Amino acid sequence: MKNITFDLSEMHRYGTAFYEYLKLRKQYFVDSLNWDIPHNEAVEMDQYDNPLAHYSLVVKDGKVVGGARAMPTTSKWGDHTYMIRDAAEGKLPGIPDKLMSNAIVTPQVWECTRLITADSVATHSDRSQVLSLVMQGVSDIAQAHGASELIAIAPVLLVRAMRQLGWPVSRASDPYVGKEDGRRYAVLAMPVAPMRIAAE
Numbered sequence: 001m002k003n004i005t006f007d008l009s010e011m012h013r014y015g016t017a018f019y020e021y022l023k024l025r026k027q028y029f030v031d032s033l034n035w036d037i038p039h040n041e042a043v044e045m046d047q048y049d050n051p052l053a054h055y056s057l058v059v060k061d062g063k064v065v066g067g068a069r070a071m072p073t074t075s076k077w078g079d080h081t082y083m084i085r086d087a088a089e090g091k092l093p094g095i096p097d098k099l100m101s102n103a104i105v106t107p108q109v110w111e112c113t114r115l116i117t118a119d120s121v122a123t124h125s126d127r128s129q130v131l132s133l134v135m136q137g138v139s140d141i142a143q144a145h146g147a148s149e150l151i152a153i154a155p156v157l158l159v160r161a162m163r164q165l166g167w168p169v170s171r172a173s174d175p176y177v178g179k180e181d182g183r184r185y186a187v188l189a190m191p192v193a194p195m196r197i198a199a200e
Contacts, residue, residue, distance in 0.1 A: 001060045001126075003133040005141055008051050019043065020064035021057055024116050033181040036094070048113060050077040056137025058130045060121075066130035068115040070138045072145065073104045082111045084153060084187060094180065095153065099173045099187050104151065110142040110192075112152040132165050143192040150192060156184045167193065 004014055011018040022043035029035045030044050038046050052075045057067035075082045080091070085103045087095035117130045142150055151172065162169040173187035 001058055001129060001133060003056060003058055003137040005056050005137045007054045017057055017064050021067040024118055025114055028116050035180050047080045048083060052077055054141045056134050058133045065118040065121050066116060066134045068134050068138050069113045070110050070141050072107055073109045073111055074107055083113050084111060096176050108147050109149045109151060110147045112138050112150050128165060135167060139192045147192055149189060151187055151189045153185055154188050156186050159188060
């Protein structure tokens with residue numbers, strides 16, 4: 001496995017990797033979790049997939065098996081900023097508008113979204129490695145742009161999984177239950193960390 005990171009200006013260097021990531025997102029968030037988000041029959045892609053976004057993907061045997069999106073909390077693209085802030089402003093139905101008491105707008109904090117591991121990654125150890133590599137890439141991206149912290153709306157269960165992998169994740173909001181999938185979510189936070197994950 002190896003990690004690749006890029007923004008939209010660099011995605012051509014990695015062939016179809018970006019499109020494969022969008023396909024994984026559709027299979028999981030739309031087909032499995034039934035989220036009502038923009039998609040067609042093949043891919044899921046939303047307003048945050050814009051030139052301010054960066055991507056951390058994991059490739060195994062030439063196929064994308066995991067990934068996540070990252071962007072600074074200073075982002076503004078048209079009427080949108082970043083997911084947690086837009087939710088707080090009531091722009092994202094389904095996400096409570098009172099998750100965070102104050103909007104975070106600083107280059108020191110980046111948001112991570114659309115974290116995914118492919119169903120084809122079958123073993124616990126492989127899934128752990130994919131998660132570690134994805135988050136290492138996100139952390140590296142944020143750190144390279146001067147950030148010191150990552151935030152994300154993510155399943156509450158991810159706190160334990162990330163801590164077991166050595167990432168100091170904490171819950172930064174009260175949990176809520178997703179209307180479409182019944183899962184418990186919260187805003188999670190962690191410092192960027194220069195952990196080095198061995199690729200295979």
